[in-house]
Amino acid sequence: MNSKTPKTKAGQAAEKLVEAQVGRSLWDDAWARLKANRAAMTSFVVLFFIALACFFGPFFTGHQYDTVYRNYVKVPASLAAYPRDDEIAPALEKVLKRARLTAENIKIADKEVIVQATSKRAINEKAVRYFDRSDLFKNAAFSGFSDDKKSVTITAKIDRIHFYFGTDANGRDLLTRTLIAGRISLIIGLLASGVALLIGVTYGSLSGYFGGRVDLIMMRVVDVLYSLPFIFFVILLVVFFGRNFILMFIAVGAVEWLDMARIVRGQTLSIKRQEYVLAAEAMGVGAGGILRRHIIPNTLGPVVIFVTLLVPKVILLESFLSFLGLGVQEPMTSWGVLISEGARNLQGASWMLIFPSIFLTATLFALNFIGDGLRDALDPKDR
Amino acid sequence: MTDTKTPLLDINDLHVHFETNSDKDVHAVRGIHMHIEKGETVAVVGESGSGKSQVMMSAMGLLADNGWVEGSVKYNGAEILGLSKRKLNSYRGSKMTMIFQEPMTSLDPLYTIGRQICEPLRVHQKMDKKRAMARALELLELVGIPEPKKRLKSYPHEMSGGQRQRVMIAMALANDPDLLIADEPTTALDVTIQAQILQLLADLQKKLGMAILFITHDLNIVRRFADRVYVMKTGEVVEEGNTAEIFDNPSHDYTRMLLSAEPEGTKEAPDTGAPVLLEGKGVNVTFNITSGLFGSQTHTLRAVNNVDIRLHQGQTIGIVGESGSGKSTLGRALLRLTDISGEVLLDGVDMSEIAGDAMREQRKRLQLVFQDPFGSLSPRMMVGQIITEGLLVHHPELSAKERDLRAIEALEEVQLDPSMRNRYPHEFSGGQRQRIAIARAMVLKPRIVVLDEPTSALDRSVQKQIVDLLRDLQEKNNLSYLFISHDLTVVRAMSDYVMVMKQGVIVEEGLTEQIFDAPTELYTKQLMAAAFDLEPISA
């Protein structure tokens, strides 16, 4: 703000121009206070890394969020790679059985397996696909066919893959899914808050600025909307918009604007009565100038605070809807969906609950701390 | 009076510190010595920020949480500083009591007056409910509250400010204290009420014989009531002595400055031939106060009732009245900032016939300065922007650089350092902010300025500077002022014509010396007596 009086003036050296000292605006003060708030600054860092991980992480996990590993359903979180050594032999036998081959001689090395296999019938080259279908092996190749094609040497690489957060009940990598889910949750949070901000600020400032009868009617509408059960709205919106999440969360934003409208209206009403507004009116400043220079900059503080606190609220709401099964649809996912799945698989697969919960709560925590920090910084009581 | 060797209250080498957000300690009181004898009246005088209140707050154990105190405070020879809350409670409320500046908020809004007066009685004297109530009734009679029996059951919000201060006094006197500390007890009250409360305190002292300590910025109070005075400045006592000595022969510069800080001089009336700039004929302002769910109940408040006024070029009309008299509303009505009925003529043209852009054009000739230098400057704009905002409207052709030059000129005109134009209002003191507000009004080269209590929120010494500044500006630019104030001293110094307002009506008007020297109306007489002699005059 306040960049209108350029500081480069000093260089121009007009004869009467006195170099201006640099003032400390209330924003500068607030920023200094915020920087001193350790919880808020830590939260910024945490949030930054969560956002970074969610937006870029999925490119580096080595898994797609919707890839199903049938051999790795509900495997626990682990830093070590899968498959485990003792899983290789049984898995191999299963594959051979499917391919109707009998193993004669199995050699399991660190990175590959070599199998001598026989069959009662001639072995088709295509049988190699049974290996590729398994999640444990890749690049299987047949070599050294016997003349009757009834015996063959198969070499296949062992596909060592990592599931740092384990897998879900369908055998999908939970790390990738958690990050993808975070992407959805964060986008939704920002999107819906943006919509709420837009509607709320416009509605509230108009209502407050015009006042009188207009204000009365506009606020009565808000009151009526308030008294409707909120969940009722959301469910109707789900029904209306289907499960298109972007549309849906524009709609959620359209519901969440009520508080924003009230806050902005209250602010506008009180600022309108301030003497500096009266002074501007006495100078002949029009409605536009008063809104732009006096009212909006002074409502900005509470609005910023409210938006920071609205984002976690919306994320929570989305998670809640997803938890009820009303949110985003498979195979797309969000933290709420993952937590709901985790809750259902509580016994035996607790990692499915724990990891998404950590991400969700860390994000909500960070946003709340930032919001609280902003409030303390922008609105210090003992000023 | 000083028949015992130990003083009633003996303060030695008292320091008060406050811890603030910016890691800097504020050393509010810097090693002061004070003593109060039995039955005497002592005043502690100083401007805001002198630490005068903090001295007594620390003696009473009422410092804010971020403050701490060093030194010694002895009550009848017994150290009370650093006592546990429990032990301190056997002194405060029974032997030492205190009343405060804010009568409106100093009583608990949730309990009846009777119950609140009873509390200290029941705690300190272990009275039962019935006896305490009887004593409370006695006390209300003592402090002159009408219908005391009924008032016992009233809540604070049902009483006026003056009555609440009486209740505070009743509470403070409940246990026959030896010392009553009065922290600016009349500052928030209207002049006539001020005089009544001060008289009440003086009478009660005569009757009950306790010592009174006044903390005040008002030298009139000191002169009239105090036996001895301590003058405080930035946390130190710069001068002490008997009241008469200090007033006749101040030794410290600061004391001399305080004593000469009353605005002085008078203003000559402009030539009789000076043109009338602004004229109000039969001005009425009514407010509809709506209540009920759909604004079903309305009642009408007549804030300004049929006022005629003529402001000549170069003239200053002082409008005097107590709070709620409608004087500020009249000022705004004349600038057409509220809806009115009646006529306001600007240069002989009815303002209601000037519409839209033409009115905006006229606005630059009419400017306004407010009482509250904190609320009247937009907190998120730089001083330069605040001052030049009017230029954006009226001289859109000016470049940013030219506007900056105008801001520099305006700041120089009000004797502020122009290099501060990129600073923000919160970085300035009250007096400086008021100068900024004046610069904002002057930058448009107006002809008429409405000054709405421009000095009331300021210390006396700063008041004087602002008054001088306003007079200089008037002379230089041939301005006309409408000077609205409850402060008769300032009005006398500023204006050549005075109108006295009460409940929306002008009760008396005339040339300044005429009104001040020979008021005819009873109300004007009461005002004068209250303001200059601190004597309540009953009707």
Place this chain on the structure above:
Amino acid sequence: MLRYVFKRLLTAIPTLFIIVTLSFFLIRVAPGGPFDLERPLDPKVMENLNKIYNLDKSLLEQYFIYMNNVLHGNLGPSFFFRDFTVAEMFGNGLPISVEIGGYALLMAIIVGGALGVWAALKQNQLPDYSVMTVATMGITIPNFVVAPILTLIFGVMLGWLPVGGWNNGAWENKVLPIITLGLPQVAVVARLTRGAMIEALRSHHIRTARANGLPGWMVVVVHALRGALLPVVSYAGPAAAALLTGSVVIETVFGIPGVGRYFVQGALNRDYPLVMGTVIVIAVFIMVFNLIVDLLYAWLDPRVRYD
């Protein structure tokens, strides 16, 4: 005061009417019907069902029929749970939800209030920081995370409490639901009480009370707490209405047969009477508790007396 209550109840009627009307038409605008199952019903059967439930009539007619029934205290049959009327369903479920919600509310006010006062009295000291950290956690962590995690710890790992189910209201089965439902409210009440208390302690009349030498407990309890209760009371009204009408998350996670699930179930199955019944019950709760709040407020604060 009775006149005030009466007047308030009277003004509640049009509001209720608007809410019911709005909800009625809103839910009908949504596509789909109560009997659109995955396997379509025989057209004949469908026609019969529609006839029984008056769905063949025009929307306006249906509206008047429904309103008429409601005025006679008949909330209609459930379309989905066909053996029950809506009134029966609430008769069964509401006491359960009210019981769980009531305990949660009680816990919120007592524990939250006490923590808030403690934090305020020890402002910027260790108790304050710890209470506020825990409160932030309580507000931040959603109950659908808390519920399964508490179950994981106390049900699965420690085995102290049952993992879920109602078991005819055995106390072990109530503990976790009540705690889970109450925790966020404890946190909110603690924060509110702390803020209000700090403000109250700074006010001028507290200074007066101290200057009068009143003992510390009297200053805190008699003078500060009563004023500090006001914002808590305003919050507790709507919160009580929400708690007592059941929580869909708690009831789903712990398998409790309360009324919190009716709304979601009803809306998804287009069980119109059930949805409408829920709307009416919730609206009535909200209004009643708003009234109670206003009465309490007026009792606590003489400046706000009913007129």
